[in-house]
Amino acid sequence: MRWMFGTLIALLFAATPAFAHHSFAAEFDAQKCSDITGVLTKVAYENPHSYVWVDVKNAAGKVEASTFQLSSPSNLKRGGATYGVLNGNVGKTVLVRGCASRNGEPNRFAASFIKLSDGTLQRVGQDVEGIFGTKIWR
Amino acid sequence: MRAHIGVMLVAACAWSAAAAAQEQKPFVEARGSVKPVPLPPGGPAPRMSDGKVDLSGVWFSGPTGKANAWSVVPDVPLKEDPVPFQPAAAAKIRGMSRTERELNSPGVRCTPVGTPGMWTINPYPHQLITKPGLYVHLIESDNAWNVVHTDGRPHKGKDDLEPLYNGDQTAHWEGDTLVIDTISIDERTWINQSGWFHSDQAHVIERIRRPSMNYLEYQYTVEDPKVLTKPWTSAWRTYSLGREDLTENFCTNNENVDQLEKLNQVEKQK
Numbered sequence: 001m002r003w004m005f006g007t008l009i010a011l012l013f014a015a016t017p018a019f020a021h022h023s024f025a026a027e028f029d030a031q032k033c034s035d036i037t038g039v040l041t042k043v044a045y046e047n048p049h050s051y052v053w054v055d056v057k058n059a060a061g062k063v064e065a066s067t068f069q070l071s072s073p074s075n076l077k078r079g080g081a082t083y084g085v086l087n088g089n090v091g092k093t094v095l096v097r098g099c100a101s102r103n104g105e106p107n108r109f110a111a112s113f114i115k116l117s118d119g120t121l122q123r124v125g126q127d128v129e130g131i132f133g134t135k136i137w138r
Numbered sequence: 139m140r141a142h143i144g145v146m147l148v149a150a151c152a153w154s155a156a157a158a159a160q161e162q163k164p165f166v167e168a169r170g171s172v173k174p175v176p177l178p179p180g181g182p183a184p185r186m187s188d189g190k191v192d193l194s195g196v197w198f199s200g201p202t203g204k205a206n207a208w209s210v211v212p213d214v215p216l217k218e219d220p221v222p223f224q225p226a227a228a229a230k231i232r233g234m235s236r237t238e239r240e241l242n243s244p245g246v247r248c249t250p251v252g253t254p255g256m257w258t259i260n261p262y263p264h265q266l267i268t269k270p271g272l273y274v275h276l277i278e279s280d281n282a283w284n285v286v287h288t289d290g291r292p293h294k295g296k297d298d299l300e301p302l303y304n305g306d307q308t309a310h311w312e313g314d315t316l317v318i319d320t321i322s323i324d325e326r327t328w329i330n331q332s333g334w335f336h337s338d339q340a341h342v343i344e345r346i347r348r349p350s351m352n353y354l355e356y357q358y359t360v361e362d363p364k365v366l367t368k369p370w371t372s373a374w375r376t377y378s379l380g381r382e383d384l385t386e387n388f389c390t391n392n393e394n395v396d397q398l399e400k401l402n403q404v405e406k407q408k
Contacts, residue, residue, distance in 0.1 A: 046391035079170025103401035123170030
């Protein structure tokens with residue numbers, strides 16, 4: 001039964017090529033991911049990647065701007081994170097799942113989802129940690 | 139094909155249930171994740187006025203007819219022979235760190251992806267338009283395009299050849315398969331994202347067929363006597379018919395190169 005299941009899976013997906021503009025896992029650390037809450041201040045809906053900036057209070061209570069790299073507008077709009085949806089959250093409090101940059105640049109993250117101000121959990125980037133059961137782009 | 143898709147549908151259901159049962163920590167449910175529901179075959183492929191298969195449509199990689207960047211899809215590699223690199227070429231590729239491979243990749247640098255990169259490097263959907271005697275390929279990555287005559291005309295003469303990202307191309311039909319033959323490819327392109335560089339002697343033969351209305355299949359062969367010990371042919375890749383238009387995608391804000399350069403420096407200092 002197990003081999004049969006394996007064969008079925010292989011048949012289904014063997015011909016699905018792995019594609020991405022580039023691997024987020026190469027640039028961001030899957031071991032340094034966290035939920036980050038703050039006020040969304042700006043959206044850059046551009047290629048090859050979009051960015052959002054969030055004002056986050058650090059441990060000392062000081063507000064720091066954090067940069068989050070998202071997927072491309074092509075993927076974002078097809079997944080529901082349209083220009084209007086993201087910009088509609090500017091000025092509002094959001095929660096972002098972010099993985100820190102591996103090059104040590106502070107306050108720079110890859111975002112995999114944003115909990116929007118209306119509570120919607122919205123995919124916005126690659127599954128660096130494997131939390132969605134979707135592809136991890138190694 | 140119909141039986142094949144039936145198997146795919148059963149597998150999709152089985153996989154969803156098995157994945158849910160086996161995973162200890164529940165996956166995060168978020169808007170945007172694409173479930174693995176394959177399209178049905180959709181009937182026979184349409185034909186053009188000359189009787190050849192019409193390849194026209196917007197095609198997404200994989201079986202769902204949708205963008206697959208966020209697909210709930212297990213990462214099963216394609217069954218392909220290892221690429222027969224010459225020892226020096228293999229050493230050059232092995233010598234690159236993951237960061238360097240990213241840094242040198244046309245996909246990351248937003249340089250033209252060329253042939254066969256329009257298929258192997260472009261992560262976004264493809265629009266094909268075929269007319270009797272003509273093949274037009276449009277992709278979202280940097281809004282690139284490619285036009286090939288499909289009447290079997292010969293390649294340009296030696297004096298007219300020049301290195302081009304898409305190369306010098308000619309095409310003909312072998313039954314219901316379109317065969318595109320490419321030479322004179324600019325050496326700045328890669329064959330795919332893995333670091334597979336090529337020489338000025340690279341010869342790429344691409345085959346495209348549409349086994350049914352909703353499915354397209356693509357395969358490529360590379361001959362390159364300066365890099366490979368013998369020709370190599372890929373597995374057939376599956377694409378499925380989308381119901382949406384391509385979208386504009388100009389690479390105007392590429393921060394990845396600077397970030398990866400910084401990472402490369404950090405790694406070299408370790």
